[in-house]
Amino acid sequence: MADATLAAPAATAPAAAPADQASRLRFNGWRKVVLLLGLALLWEGYARHLGNALLLPTFSATVRALVEGFASGELLARTATSLELLLMGYGAGLVLAALLTALASLSRWGAELLELLTAMLNPLPAVALLPVALLWFGIGAPSLVFVITHAVLWPVALSSYAGFRSVPRTLRMTGRNLGLSAPRFIIEILMPAALPQILAGLRLGWAFAWRTLIAAELVFGVSARSGGIGWFIYTNRAQLETANVFAGLLTIILVGLIVEALLFRGAARATIQRWGQEQ
Amino acid sequence: MGVTLRVAEPDPLLSLDGVTLRYGSGASAVTAVQDITVDLAVGDRLVLLGPSGCGKSSLLRAVGGFQPVDGGRIHLRGKPVGKPGPDRMAVFQEFDQLLPWRTVLGNVRYALQRGRGLDRATAGKRARDWIGRVGLTRVLDAYPHTLSGGMKQRVAIARAFALEPDLLLMDEPFAALDALTRRQMQDELLALCEQTGASVLFVTHGIDEAIRVGTHVLSLSPHPGRMKALIPVPLAARQRGTTAFAQLEASLQADLLGEADQDTAPPSGERRHG
Ligand SMILES: Nc1ncnc2c1ncn2[C@@H]1O[C@H](COP(=O)(O)OP(=O)(O)O)[C@@H](O)[C@H]1O
Ligand SMILES: [Mg+2]
Numbered sequence: 001m002a003d004a005t006l007a008a009p010a011a012t013a014p015a016a017a018p019a020d021q022a023s024r025l026r027f028n029g030w031r032k033v034v035l036l037l038g039l040a041l042l043w044e045g046y047a048r049h050l051g052n053a054l055l056l057p058t059f060s061a062t063v064r065a066l067v068e069g070f071a072s073g074e075l076l077a078r079t080a081t082s083l084e085l086l087l088m089g090y091g092a093g094l095v096l097a098a099l100l101t102a103l104a105s106l107s108r109w110g111a112e113l114l115e116l117l118t119a120m121l122n123p124l125p126a127v128a129l130l131p132v133a134l135l136w137f138g139i140g141a142p143s144l145v146f147v148i149t150h151a152v153l154w155p156v157a158l159s160s161y162a163g164f165r166s167v168p169r170t171l172r173m174t175g176r177n178l179g180l181s182a183p184r185f186i187i188e189i190l191m192p193a194a195l196p197q198i199l200a201g202l203r204l205g206w207a208f209a210w211r212t213l214i215a216a217e218l219v220f221g222v223s224a225r226s227g228g229i230g231w232f233i234y235t236n237r238a239q240l241e242t243a244n245v246f247a248g249l250l251t252i253i254l255v256g257l258i259v260e261a262l263l264f265r266g267a268a269r270a271t272i273q274r275w276g277q278e279q
Numbered sequence: 280m281g282v283t284l285r286v287a288e289p290d291p292l293l294s295l296d297g298v299t300l301r302y303g304s305g306a307s308a309v310t311a312v313q314d315i316t317v318d319l320a321v322g323d324r325l326v327l328l329g330p331s332g333c334g335k336s337s338l339l340r341a342v343g344g345f346q347p348v349d350g351g352r353i354h355l356r357g358k359p360v361g362k363p364g365p366d367r368m369a370v371f372q373e374f375d376q377l378l379p380w381r382t383v384l385g386n387v388r389y390a391l392q393r394g395r396g397l398d399r400a401t402a403g404k405r406a407r408d409w410i411g412r413v414g415l416t417r418v419l420d421a422y423p424h425t426l427s428g429g430m431k432q433r434v435a436i437a438r439a440f441a442l443e444p445d446l447l448l449m450d451e452p453f454a455a456l457d458a459l460t461r462r463q464m465q466d467e468l469l470a471l472c473e474q475t476g477a478s479v480l481f482v483t484h485g486i487d488e489a490i491r492v493g494t495h496v497l498s499l500s501p502h503p504g505r506m507k508a509l510i511p512v513p514l515a516a517r518q519r520g521t522t523a524f525a526q527l528e529a530s531l532q533a534d535l536l537g538e539a540d541q542d543t544a545p546p547s548g549e550r551r552h553g
Contacts (some may be wrong), residue, residue: 177363177367225441
C-alpha cells in the first residue's frame with residue numbers, strides 16, 4: 001500500500017550504494033596514478049637537465065637507492081626503529097587522552113582541567129619540548145617517546161572530548177532509558193556516537209607524532225646504531241649521499257600514505273561510513 | 280471551560296500530583312508546566328495536548344526520570360519515579376534515537392539485552408518478532424541511515440514495545456513525518472496498543488492525532504502549561520468523519536484556542552487527587 005511505495009526507494013538504497021562508491025574510488029585512483037606518473041617524469045626531466053646529483057638526484061636514482069636501501073635491510077631496520085618509537089609514544093598518548101577525556105566527561109573539574117591543559121599545551125610544538133626532554137631523560141628513546149606523547153595527547157583528547165559533547169541529547173536519553181551503568185554508557189553509547197571525532201583525532205595525532213619523530217631524529221639523532229629514518233637522512237646528508245636522503249624522504253611519504261590509506265581510511269570505511277555517521 | 284473530571288482510579292498506574300517544572304533558578308527561572316494533577320490507569324492512553332512550548336515534552340521527560348521535578352510528585356505503581364529505566368520506554372520525535380552503528384535487528388536486540396537482561400539468542404528472537412509486527416522484516420540487517428523517517432520511527436516503536444514497559448512515553452513520534460505516513464502510523468500504533476493492552480502517555484500538538492490515539496486527552500494552556508480540560512474520548516469519536524469526532528474536535532479546539540490563556544486554571548478544589 002502507501003507504505004510499500006514510500007519505503008521502496010529507501011530499502012533499495014543500501015544495495016546501490018557500495019557499487020556506486022567502488023566505481024567512484026576506482027576512477028579517482030586512476031586519476032591520481034596518472035598525476036603521480038606526470039610528477040615523476042617532471043622530476044626525472046628536471047634532474048637530468050640540472051645534472052647535479054649532489055643537489056637533486058634523478059627520480060630513477062632515488063628509486064634505485066630506495067630499492068637498494070630496502071634490499072640491504074638498512075632502510076627497513078631504520079623504519080622499524082622509527083615506527084617502534086612512534087607506537088610507544090602514540091600508545092602512551094592515547095592512554096593519557098582516554099583518561100583525561102573520561103575524567104572530563106564525568107566531572108566539571110575534569111572538564112575544566114582538560115580545557116585548561118589543552119589550551120596551554122596544544123599550541124606548544126613538540127620539538128620545543130626536546131631540550132627539556134633531554135635534560136630529564138638524556139639522549140635516547142625515552143626523550144623521543146616523551147615528545148611524541150606530547151604531540152599525540154592534546155589533539156586526541158581535544159577532539160574526543162568535543163565528540164563526546166556533541167552526542168545528540170536524544171541518543172543520550174535513549175541510552176539512559178535502558179538503565180545502563182556509567183561505564184557501559186560511555187563505552188557502548190558515547191564512544192561509538194563520538195567515533196567520527198575520535199577517528200579524526202587519532203588521524204591528526206598520528207600525523208603530528210610522525211612529523212615530530214622525524215624532526216626530533218633529525219635535530220638530535222639518537223645514536224648511529226639505533227637511529228631511525230630521521231637519523232638515516234641526517235647521516236646520508238653528511239656523507240653527501242643525496243640519493244639516499246631522497247630515498248629516506250620517499251620512505252617517510254610511503255609510510256604516511258600506507259597508514260593513512262590502509263589504517264585510517266579502512267577504519268572509517270568499516271565504521272562511520274558504513275553507519276552513515278561521517279560528517 | 281472547567282476541567283472535566285473522571286472517576287479517580289483506586290490504583291492508578293501513573294499519578295501526577297501538582298507537578299510543576301521549572302528551568303533555571305532565581306529571577307531568571309522559567310516555569311514550563313504548573314500544577315499538573317492527573318492519573319493514568321493500566322491500559323489508558325493519556326494524550327497531553329497543547330501548543331508548542333506549553334511544556335508537554337518537559338512533563339514527559341519528568342515522568343521518564345530524565346528531568347527533576349520542582350514541585351509536586353510523580354508516582355508509578357505507587358512508587359516515586361526515579362532515574363530513567365526500561366519500565367518507562369520513550370519514543371521521541373527525533374530520528375536520531377536509534378543507534379546508528381547497530382542494524383535494525385541490532386538496535387532492538389541490544390535494548391532487550393541491556394534493558395531486560397536477556398541473553399543474545401533470546402533477545403534476538405524477541406527482536407525479530409517485534410520487527411515483524413511493525414512490518415520491517417525485510418530491513419532487519421539495514422543500518423538506520425538507510426531507512427526512511429517512518430521506518431526509523433517504526434523501529435523505535437518496536438524497540439519500546441519489545442521491552443514490555445509498564446508505561447510507554449511518546450513525544451510527538453509522528454510529528455516529523457508526512458501526513459500520509461503519520462495517519463498510517465497512528466493506525467498501526469492503535470492496533471499494537473489494542474493487541475498488547477499497553478499504557479501510553481502520548482504528547483502531541485495535533486487535535487486530530489489526540490482524538491485518534493488517546494483514550495483520554497488532557498489539554499494544556501499555552502506557556503506555562505496548566506491543565507485546561509481532561510476529556511475521555513468516546514469510542515464513537517475515534518473514527519474520523521463521524522459526528523462524534525467532529526464534536527470532540529470542536530470542543531478541544533475551543534478549549535485550546537477559546538477564552539485565551541490566563542483565567543482558565545482550574546480552582547484547586549476541583550482537581551482530583553490519586
Ligand atoms: N533546556 C531548557 N532550558 C530552558 N528552558 C527550556 C528548556 N527546555 C524547554 N524550555 C522551555 O520550557 C517550555 C516548555 O518547553 P517544552 O517542554 O519543550 O514544550 P513543548 O514540548 O510543549 O513544546 C518552553 O517555554 C521552553 O522554552
Ligand atoms: Mg515538545
